[in-house]
Amino acid sequence: MSAAPEGRRDAAAGPAAxxxxxxxxxxxxxGFRLEASLAVGADQxxxxxxxxxxxxxxxxxxxxxxxxxxxxEIRVGGRLLGGSTTxxxxxxxxxxxxxxxxxxxxxxxxxxxxxxxGPRAQGLGRxxxxxxxxxxxxxxxxxxxxxxxxxxxxGGQQQRVAxxxxxxxxxxALLLDEPFAALDVEAAAGMRRLVREHRAALxxxxxxxxxxxxxxxxxxGRAAILQAGRLVDEGPIARVLxxxxxxxxAALAGVDLVEGVALDPATVRAAGGLVLRSAERADLVxxxxxxxxxxxxxxxxxAAGADASPxxxxxxxxxxxxxxxxxxxxxxxxxxxxxxLTAEQxxxxxxxxxxxxVALDLEPGAVLAFRVDPADVSVRPxx
Amino acid sequence: xxxxxxxxxxxxxxxxxxGWLYVPxxxxxxxxxxxxxxxxxxxxxxxxxxxxxxxEAVQALGLSLATASWATLACVVLGVPLxxxxxxxxxxxxxxxxxxVTLPLVLPPLVGGIALLSLLGRTGLLGEALAVWGIRIPFTxxxxxxxxxxxxxxxxxxxxxxxLRTAGTRFExxxxxxxxxxxxxxxxxxxPLVAPGLLxxxxxxxxxxxxxxxxxxxxxxxxxGTTRTMPLAIYTAFNGAGVSEDTAIALSLMLIxxxxxxxxxxxxxxxxxPR
Numbered sequence: 001m002s003a004a005p006e007g008r009r010d011a012a013a014g015p016a017a018x019x020x021x022x023x024x025x026x027x028x029x030x031g032f033r034l035e036a037s038l039a040v041g042a043d044q045x046x047x048x049x050x051x052x053x054x055x056x057x058x059x060x061x062x063x064x065x066x067x068x069x070x071x072x073e074i075r076v077g078g079r080l081l082g083g084s085t086t087x088x089x090x091x092x093x094x095x096x097x098x099x100x101x102x103x104x105x106x107x108x109x110x111x112x113x114x115x116x117x118g119p120r121a122q123g124l125g126r127x128x129x130x131x132x133x134x135x136x137x138x139x140x141x142x143x144x145x146x147x148x149x150x151x152x153x154x155g156g157q158q159q160r161v162a163x164x165x166x167x168x169x170x171x172x173a174l175l176l177d178e179p180f181a182a183l184d185v186e187a188a189a190g191m192r193r194l195v196r197e198h199r200a201a202l203x204x205x206x207x208x209x210x211x212x213x214x215x216x217x218x219x220x221g222r223a224a225i226l227q228a229g230r231l232v233d234e235g236p237i238a239r240v241l242x243x244x245x246x247x248x249x250a251a252l253a254g255v256d257l258v259e260g261v262a263l264d265p266a267t268v269r270a271a272g273g274l275v276l277r278s279a280e281r282a283d284l285v286x287x288x289x290x291x292x293x294x295x296x297x298x299x300x301x302x303a304a305g306a307d308a309s310p311x312x313x314x315x316x317x318x319x320x321x322x323x324x325x326x327x328x329x330x331x332x333x334x335x336x337x338x339x340x341l342t343a344e345q346x347x348x349x350x351x352x353x354x355x356x357x358v359a360l361d362l363e364p365g366a367v368l369a370f371r372v373d374p375a376d377v378s379v380r381p382x383x
Numbered sequence: 384x385x386x387x388x389x390x391x392x393x394x395x396x397x398x399x400x401x402g403w404l405y406v407p408x409x410x411x412x413x414x415x416x417x418x419x420x421x422x423x424x425x426x427x428x429x430x431x432x433x434x435x436x437x438x439e440a441v442q443a444l445g446l447s448l449a450t451a452s453w454a455t456l457a458c459v460v461l462g463v464p465l466x467x468x469x470x471x472x473x474x475x476x477x478x479x480x481x482x483x484v485t486l487p488l489v490l491p492p493l494v495g496g497i498a499l500l501s502l503l504g505r506t507g508l509l510g511e512a513l514a515v516w517g518i519r520i521p522f523t524x525x526x527x528x529x530x531x532x533x534x535x536x537x538x539x540x541x542x543x544x545x546x547l548r549t550a551g552t553r554f555e556x557x558x559x560x561x562x563x564x565x566x567x568x569x570x571x572x573x574x575p576l577v578a579p580g581l582l583x584x585x586x587x588x589x590x591x592x593x594x595x596x597x598x599x600x601x602x603x604x605x606x607x608g609t610t611r612t613m614p615l616a617i618y619t620a621f622n623g624a625g626v627s628e629d630t631a632i633a634l635s636l637m638l639i640x641x642x643x644x645x646x647x648x649x650x651x652x653x654x655x656x657p658r
Contacts, residue, residue: 064560065560066556066560091556091559091560092559092560092561092562092563092564093562094560095562096560097560098557098560104553104554104557106554106557106558106572106575106576107576108575108576108578109575117558117561117563117571118561118562118563121558121561121562121563121564121567121571122562165561166561169560169561169562
């Protein structure tokens with residue numbers, strides 16, 4: 001797995017110590033409770049992934065100062081912004097850039113005036129603010145659009161102006177709350193490229209809330225998974241998405257996660273009897289809970305022979321490892337093929353190309369034989 | 384009045400409606416327009432120039448325009464903050480405040496005049512104290528302005544409050560996040576966002592102040608030159624001994640013309656004016 005170098009850097013940096021953004025906070029809102037503790041380095045991007053209602057936006061709102069914090073503290077660049085021990089720093093003095101799904105450009109101001117708003121509000125003279133803002137518009141690829149009103153810009157252009165406006169205010173940290181979600185594919189790609197380009201030059205910690213693993217892969221070095229108001233995993237992207245800790249992350253990352261018990265340092269036996277062996281050098285403790293992960297497309301499928309019966313392979317051992325048969329529960333179209341969801345425990349997704357799907361007798365209820373190479377399986381202890 | 388306040392925009396989009404609705408619609412238009420038409424028909428056009436250029440008429444019009452302008456200014460200065468407070472308070476408080484602000488709209492202006500006298504009259508709640516300082520408000524031009532503010536303020540508050548609710552607080556949050564203090568946010572974001580509503584409210588305010596009669600008559604009286612505004616001049620001409628009704632009609636025409644001019648001007652300024 002390509003996670004190694006990233007993982008080492010992560011271990012060396014460690015959390016909190018000299019991180020530019022440290023948030024340890026609890027938020028109570030109606031019946032909802034958010035508890036999170038995270039640290040982001042000065043030039044790091046931390047992707048926050050999670051299902052709807054998991055508290056992602058609340059987390060960003062609390063750091064930005066829009067949502068009151070019940071307990072804990074927030075530090076950016078060593079400056080204490082808020083928490084239970086001190087009076088919160090008021091919104092205008094926080095210097096936290098927040099860019100959401102909607103650009104929310106001031107409708108009565110031109111693109112340039114929108115960008116210049118932050119510098120002007122912070123006391124910069126009119127002329128300097130305009131010069132600086134024109135520079136920002138140029139950097140987001142919108143030179144020549146200075147005098148346009150927001151209504152005269154496309155959605156993608158508006159979001160780029162919003163990014164320029166956020167950055168022109170010289171934030172000490174940048175929070176991005178699904179900034180690509182409302183854009184069409186092309187505009188989203190453009191925005192992603194922009195954020196990626198500016199990421200390093202800015203030298204400020206960035207938090208990127210998204211439900212798209214692609215955003216995390218392209219932009220972030222680390223990922224945190226938020227579920228029901230709690231951080232369930234945090235680490236280098238490749239590890240978090242590459243070997244998901246929960247079924248939700250597995251679904252998000254588009255991989256199959258099978259949980260069970262270690263038979264030996266590289267083999268996991270699932271509750272249903274399925275045995276998965278990894279070719280990688282693993283160090284599972286025999287008898288301890290462990291999980292195996294593989295990609296749906298890594299599974300080889302053929303029609304089951306006459307001897308095959310639904311369920312796990314009869315013989316557990318060398319011959320039966322990484323082989324099982326299962327009943328098709330449902331079928332979904334994928335790009336260039338078909339996704340098979342099997343009914344038996346463990347439920348897994350298997351992707352087959354269209355050509356192969358045609359050869360198989362694919363319909364719900366069909367029994368198929370599956371096999372996955374040990375080289376395509378990774379195993380990990382369950383924590 | 385209600386016609387101008389918030390014209391329903393849904394009508395054209397919603398499309399078809401039962402044809403017989405044209406009957407009450409036509410009757411409604413007739414109720415509004417026929418009296419004005421009758422007024423025009425009764426007019427002795429030959430006497431109009433003399434009637435509207437008479438010193439009394441010019442004086443009354445000047446006083447009306449001046450007092451209505453001051454009243455509108457006062458309504459803007461007091462009404463915008465009041466609207467802001469209502470728009471930003473909790474639901475219960477906002478509902479209570481809104482009811483209070485709307486009260487002058489549904490009260491007969493005469494009652495407003497009596498109420499103002501009770502407050503600022505010679506023996507009134509505040510009037511007595513003011514009298515000690517030598518300040519006497521009733522039956523002065525200031526009283527005319529106060530009476531007009533009393534009846535016109537609700538229009539401005541309702542209009543601006545609606546605009547504030549529509550604008551929401553999201554832009555203000557963004558502005559604060561960019562480093563703008565409260566006053567900067569108010570001046571550069573909140574006010575420009577509600578500008579169309581503010582303009583519409585101010586125009587309605589002005590029109591209402593221009594037509595104010597009842598509260599003015601009671602609280603400010605009918606002294607030529609200081610408190611005799613156009614409506615009072617019309618009333619005087621209509622009831623006055625020896626003055627012909629034609630003068631009253633000519634003056635009414637003048638007031639109608641000014642009101643129409645104001646409304647048309649507003650339409651011209653507002654790009655998003657209801658059609």
